[in-house]
Each structure stands twice: as structure tokens, then as C-alpha cells.
Amino acid sequence: xxxxxxxxxxxxxxxxxxxxxxxxxxxxxxxxxxxxxxxxxxxxxxxxxxxxxxxxxxxxxxxxxxxxxxxxxxxxxxxxxxxxxxxxxxxxxxxxxxxxxxxxxxxxxxxxxxxxxxxxxxxxxxxxxxxxxxxxxxxxxxxxxxxxxxxxxxxxxxxxxxxxxxxxxxx
Amino acid sequence: xxxxxxxxxxxxxxxxxxxxxxxxxxxxxxxxxxxxxxxxxxxxxxxxxxxxxxxxxxxxxxxxxxxxxxxxxxxxxxxxxxxxxxxxxxxxxxxxxxxxxxxxxxxxxxxxxxxxxxxxxxxxxxxxxxxxxxxxxxxxxxxxxxxxxxxxxxxxxxxxxxxxxxxxxxxxxxxxxxx
Numbered sequence: 001x002x003x004x005x006x007x008x009x010x011x012x013x014x015x016x017x018x019x020x021x022x023x024x025x026x027x028x029x030x031x032x033x034x035x036x037x038x039x040x041x042x043x044x045x046x047x048x049x050x051x052x053x054x055x056x057x058x059x060x061x062x063x064x065x066x067x068x069x070x071x072x073x074x075x076x077x078x079x080x081x082x083x084x085x086x087x088x089x090x091x092x093x094x095x096x097x098x099x100x101x102x103x104x105x106x107x108x109x110x111x112x113x114x115x116x117x118x119x120x121x122x123x124x125x126x127x128x129x130x131x132x133x134x135x136x137x138x139x140x141x142x143x144x145x146x147x148x149x150x151x152x153x154x155x156x157x158x159x160x161x162x163x164x165x166x167x168x169x170x171x
Numbered sequence: 172x173x174x175x176x177x178x179x180x181x182x183x184x185x186x187x188x189x190x191x192x193x194x195x196x197x198x199x200x201x202x203x204x205x206x207x208x209x210x211x212x213x214x215x216x217x218x219x220x221x222x223x224x225x226x227x228x229x230x231x232x233x234x235x236x237x238x239x240x241x242x243x244x245x246x247x248x249x250x251x252x253x254x255x256x257x258x259x260x261x262x263x264x265x266x267x268x269x270x271x272x273x274x275x276x277x278x279x280x281x282x283x284x285x286x287x288x289x290x291x292x293x294x295x296x297x298x299x300x301x302x303x304x305x306x307x308x309x310x311x312x313x314x315x316x317x318x319x320x321x322x323x324x325x326x327x328x329x330x331x332x333x334x335x336x337x338x339x340x341x342x343x344x345x346x347x348x349x350x
Contacts, residue, residue, distance in 0.1 A: 058194065104346065145290065
């Protein structure tokens with residue numbers, strides 16, 4: 001059943017997301033694009049753009065993936081899967097039932113898992129590059145946006161707007 | 172906690188969820204402004220403590236910061252309600268965008284715009300990766316693990332979950348070996 005799969009896959013992603021939600025983009029791309037084929041690479045790119053323009057956590061991409069795969073119920077189950085376990089862990093840590101976060105084994109695990117997740121983000125970026133920069137003009141758009149992001153304080157929403165506008169003009 | 176005050180807190184966290192544009196840093200800033208400065212429900216020390224612990228846990232740190240502070244404000248029920256309130260604005264917005272995307276994605280103009288946006292997304296992701304790398308890949312071990320994961324996943328197509336678990340277990344083994 002697709003709803004159960006959405007729930008469990010996003011729960012696994014959330015439990016492996018050491019280093020926060022942004023790093024977890026690589027885990028989402030691996031699962032939603034490479035493993036299941038739920039999204040095309042270009043739809044995944046659109047989802048990342050939406051995550052940049054909406055407030056709140058990046059992992060809210062789960063809502064997008066869930067909706068694309070299974071409509072409203074899919075969106076609900078995927079979102080619940082992405083946030084239920086991390087929420088319970090954080091609340092339990094606040095309660096100090098057990099100092100999960102201070103446990104040195106968990107810390108050591110996290111210290112190894114976080115770099116791995118970042119390394120995988122490199123694969124995700126490379127995959128998207130292959131998808132996007134097949135023609136030179138779009139590579140120029142990417143370089144321009146990168147330069148604007150590094151040297152100006154223009155918010156990401158507007159940078160995505162610049163990209164969209166140039167894409168429209170190029171077509 | 173009285174229902175009336177939970178409702179008030181819920182409204183406050185809806186606002187925080189709607190204003191927190193730009194990831195964890197923005198969430199911390201909005202929480203500091205709303206909870207610490209305007210409503211004086213907690214101190215900045217509480218927020219820093221919550222951040223210290225939740226950063227070590229897997230999952231979205233922004234949501235876990237809210238879950239942790241929610242628990243401090245009223246136990247498990249408050250934590251559940253306030254976390255849901257925090258997520259609601261972004262969830263609804265993302266849902267609307269997903270439905271819009273489904274119905275518009277095939278229009279030529281949208282396809283053209285999307286291609287340009289995608290180029291911008293890659294640029295922003297590169298920058299994000301650089302920032303994450305600078306803050307996390309500070310030791311030779313961390314750098315080696317990142318490079319290893321990049322090679323293993325990129326070339327050998329091994330399931331990502333096993334790679335992350337493998338890196339975590341390796342790091343735990345190194346900790347035990349050092350003693």
C-alpha cells in the first residue's frame with residue numbers, strides 16, 4: 001500500500017537525517033527519485049524550489065512528494081512519517097526520561113552519519129547538474145545565480161525568481 | 172495547562188511557523204523575537220539549551236526545537252499541539268503548491284520557467300552544501316566519511332540508508348577503539 005510505504009520511507013529518512021533537514025535533501029532524492037521513481041529529477045528540483053519559498057522546515061518536501069504520489073491522504077501520511085519520530089525524540093529529550101541526546105554512542109553515531117549525509121548531497125547535486133546543465137545557457141543561469149547568492153544578500157526566493165524569468169526568456 | 176492558554180500558544184506557534192522563512196537560523200530568530208522578547212515565555216538560555224540537544228538528534232532541527240520548547244511549556248500535549256501548529260502554515264502552502272504543480276506542470280511556459288528555476292536550485296544547493304561542509308566536515312575522519320559516502324553512493328549505487336547507518340556504526344566503533 002502506497003500510504004504505508006510513504007509513511008515508513010519518510011520515517012526512515014527522518015531517523016537518518018543527522019545534520020538537519022537541509023542535508024536530508026539527499027536522502028529524499030535517493031528515495032523519491034532513484035529508489036522508487038515517485039518523482040522525476042526535474043519534479044524533485046521543483047520541490048526543492050518550493051521548499052526554499054515556503055516558511056518552516058525543508059523536510060516539508062514530504063508533503064509535496066506525498067501529494068504527487070497519493071493525493072491528500074498521501075500528503076498527510078508522508079508528512080506524519082517525516083515528523084512523528086523526530087518530534088517524539090525531541091519531546092522525550094526535553095522530558096529527560098532518558099538523555100538520548102547526551103548518550104555518547106548516539107553522539108558518535110551522529111558524528112559519523114552527518115558527514116555521510118553531506119557527501120550524499122554531493123551526488124544529489126551532481127544528478128541535478130546532469131539534468132539541468134545539458135545546455136550552456138542554463139549553466140550560465142546557474143553560475144549567475146550562484147554568484148548573486150555568494151556576493152549579494154538577495155533572498156533565495158528572488159534568486160529562484162531570476163532563474164525562472166531567465167528560463168522563460170531562454171525558451 | 173489551561174485550554175485557553177494552550178489556544179493562545181497555538182496561535183503564537185502558527186505565527187512563528189508562518190514567519191520562519193529560511194531554515195533553522197530564521198526559525199531561531201523568530202522564536203527569539205516572539206517567545207523570548209515579546210511574550211517572555213522563556214529565556215534565550217532555554218532556547219540555546221534546546222538547540223544544543225536537538226541538534227544532536229536525527230530529524231529536522233527547527234521542528235525539534237519547537238517540540239522541545241513545546242514540552243517545556245506544557246508537557247506532551249502542548250508539545251504535540253504546538254509542533255502541529257508550527258508545521259501547519261508551511262504544510263498547507265506546500266500542499267497548495269503541489270496541487271498547482273500537478274495541474275500546471277505540462278504547460279510550455281511552466282516547463283520553461285521550471286528549467287530556469289532548476290538551474291537556480293542547483294546553484295543554491297551548491298551553496299548549502301558548502302555551508303554544511305564548512306560547519307560539519309571539520310575533522311579528517313568527517314571529511315573521509317563524506318568523501319566515502321559520495322563515492323559509494325555515486326558510483327556503486329548502494330542504498331543510501333545503509334551508507335548512513337554504516338558511517339554511523341563506523342564512527343561508533345572508532346569511539347570504542349580509542350578507549
